[in-house]
Amino acid sequence: MGSKPSVLIITGNGLNCEAESQAAWERSGAVVRLIHLNDLLASAAILQDHQALMFIGGFSYGDHMGSGLVMGLRIRNALRAELSRFIESGGLILGVCNGFQVMIKIGLLPGLDGDYFSQRLALMQNDSGHFRNDWVELKFESNSPCVFTRGLDEMSLPIRHGEGKVFTPDRRVIEQVEKAGCVACRYTHPETGEPTNQFPWNPNGSQHAIAGLCDPSGRVFGLMPHPEAYLLPENHPAWSFDRLTGGLPRERLGLQLFRNAVDYMCGSG
Numbered sequence: 624m625g626s627k628p629s630v631l632i633i634t635g636n637g638l639n640c641e642a643e644s645q646a647a648w649e650r651s652g653a654v655v656r657l658i659h660l661n662d663l664l665a666s667a668a669i670l671q672d673h674q675a676l677m678f679i680g681g682f683s684y685g686d687h688m689g690s691g692l693v694m695g696l697r698i699r700n701a702l703r704a705e706l707s708r709f710i711e712s713g714g715l716i717l718g719v720c721n722g723f724q725v726m727i728k729i730g731l732l733p734g735l736d737g738d739y740f741s742q743r744l745a746l747m748q749n750d751s752g753h754f755r756n757d758w759v760e761l762k763f764e765s766n767s768p769c770v771f772t773r774g775l776d777e778m779s780l781p782i783r784h785g786e787g788k789v790f791t792p793d794r795r796v797i798e799q800v801e802k803a804g805c806v807a808c809r810y811t812h813p814e815t816g817e818p819t820n821q822f823p824w825n826p827n828g829s830q831h832a833i834a835g836l837c838d839p840s841g842r843v844f845g846l847m848p849h850p851e852a853y854l855l856p857e858n859h860p861a862w863s864f865d866r867l868t869g870g871l872p873r874e875r876l877g878l879q880l881f882r883n884a885v886d887y888m889c890g891s892g
Contacts, residue, residue, distance in 0.1 A: 630655050631672075647881045727845070730743065749785055759810055788829050791830070852877065
């Protein structure tokens with residue numbers, strides 16, 4: 624496969640998913656460097672030494688001013704030039720949960736018309752008004768250019784968030800997002816397999832049942848569910864039952880999203 628691609632994972636300030644995120648990338652064939660946000664802001668050019676960047680889950684700055692807001696503002700103000708250069712050079716960016724929220728606040732998603740620094744969408748409080756810790760069913764959109772979701776159909780993934788509702792009052796923005804194929808995955812009903820706004824299958828009331836978005840290039844991707852928390856069949860709450868009945872297909876593990884990205888970076892995607 625040649626030299627392993629290098630992934631930079633931002634840590635610190637309340638973020639707490641670095642161990643499982645690092646394991647996901649390394650199991651997929653990448654090498655990982657962890658860097659505290661303050662260190663990255665002080666040496667922004669480090670970003671160019673890597674092929675992928677990950678915004679992980681957790682509660683950056685305690686999310687006291689809204690999920691991802693403070694981290695998003697710091698990054699947009701200090702890293703705009705380096706992020707632009709990184710995206711233009713073909714780098715991949717992944718954001719999970721709080722990382723997705725940060726990317727929305729920065730404007731990296733949906734990245735319409737090549738504008739990665741204007742916020743077009745919001746991730747609002749769940750319609751239930753409560754933090755939700757559960758598993759959801761996802762369906763990946765075959766017409767999406769998303770590098771991370773290529774060849775995937777359905778997947779179960781865990782969610783744990785209080786603010787995950789994708790929302791905009793501007794229907795034109797949602798129409799642009801849909802037309803550009805920026806919806807990479809949606810929440811579905813487990814019985815029908817169809818996108819749903821019904822709670823608890825759609826855990827937050829997201830418009831158009833959106834669970835994850837990519838930019839029009841497919842190289843910038845964020846989602847609320849946690850693929851890094853489903854690296855082994857035993858991570859699933861029904862793993863013992865599934866083992867007795869034949870087991871879950873390994874291609875449905877969250878690990879596959881990372882493998883797709885590594886394959887792409889290695890030139891085989």
